Amino acid sequence: MYSKTAEFYDAIHSFKDYHTEAFLVQKLIRQHGNGGKRLLEGACGTGGHLKYFTDFQAEAFDLDPSMVEMARKNAPQAKVFVGDLADFELDKQFDVILCLFSSIGYVQTLERLQATLNNFKRHLAPGGLILVEPWLTPQEFVVDPPAVHVREVMLRNIKVCRMHIPERRGNQSIIKFHYMIGTPQGIDFHQEEHVLGLFSPAEMQQAFTKAGLKAKFEPYSFMARGVWIAHHG
Structure with a gap:
């Protein structure tokens, strides 16, 4: 997915x-963990959070090989590999399992959401902690009226402009990014x-409960989208 844009990801964000x-x-x-230091981050992206977890025995994965390569550079202390949240x-097992930056949305369907949380539960140590930062809800994702979103960055001698207009298909958000990447060569x-x-x-x-996890949503304990805090049920 990010094979041509991974190098610009951190600059754009x-x-x-x-x-x-x-x-x-x-x-x-x-506050909520078992004191253990074994940490796993799923869908870690370029390792923006991961690089700060130096007090942990950290491992992480992402579905995109280009992002894994970037994460290995940004967080050399961690073991990073290619992997899918659902399988x-x-x-x-790990004392802490994280899924941040709303990456849980990339599972796309309720079936894969359930598979992901089941998988997290299997890999969670006794007394361990799961933190999931959610994507937007069906009520929060607004496409009417249409709005154009633009990000522009300069990276060395490369100028990047990324634009998109959010779309919706049922209970899925569709983000079609259009990039213009300018260099002296063209x-x-x-x-x-x-x-x-x-x-x-x-x-x-419901998905947390079906996975055998006891979860609560904290709207103000993390960033604007809140965080789900879960343990073994």
Whole structure:
């Protein structure tokens, strides 16, 4: 998905304060965790949060090999590999499992959401903690009236402009990114389509419960979209 744009990802998302968010995550871990140091981050992206978890025995994965490569550079202390939220399989358990930056939306469907939370439960150590930052709900994702979203960045001698107009298909948000990538050698065009599932709080709660997890939603304990805090049921 990010094979042509991974190198621009952090610059495009330079507005994101990973350092503060990682601090808040570690605060939640201290408040709700079991004191263990084995940490797994799913859908880690470029490792923006991961690089700050230096006090943990951290592992992470992402579905996109280009993002995994970036995460390995940004967080050399962690073991990072290619994996899918719904079916990754490791012969170990973790004290903390994270899914941040609304990446849970990329599972797209309720079936894959359930498979993901079932998988998290299998990999969670006794007394362990799961933190999931949700994507937008069906009520929050608004496409009418249409709005154009634009990000422009300069990276070395490369100018990047990314634009999109959010679309919706049932309970899925469709984000079609259009890139203009300018260098002294010329201007290239690239497109990406991102499909994220829109899950209601009730659907999230039900999926946690079906997975055998006890979960609560904290709207103010993390960033604007809140965070789900879960343990073994």
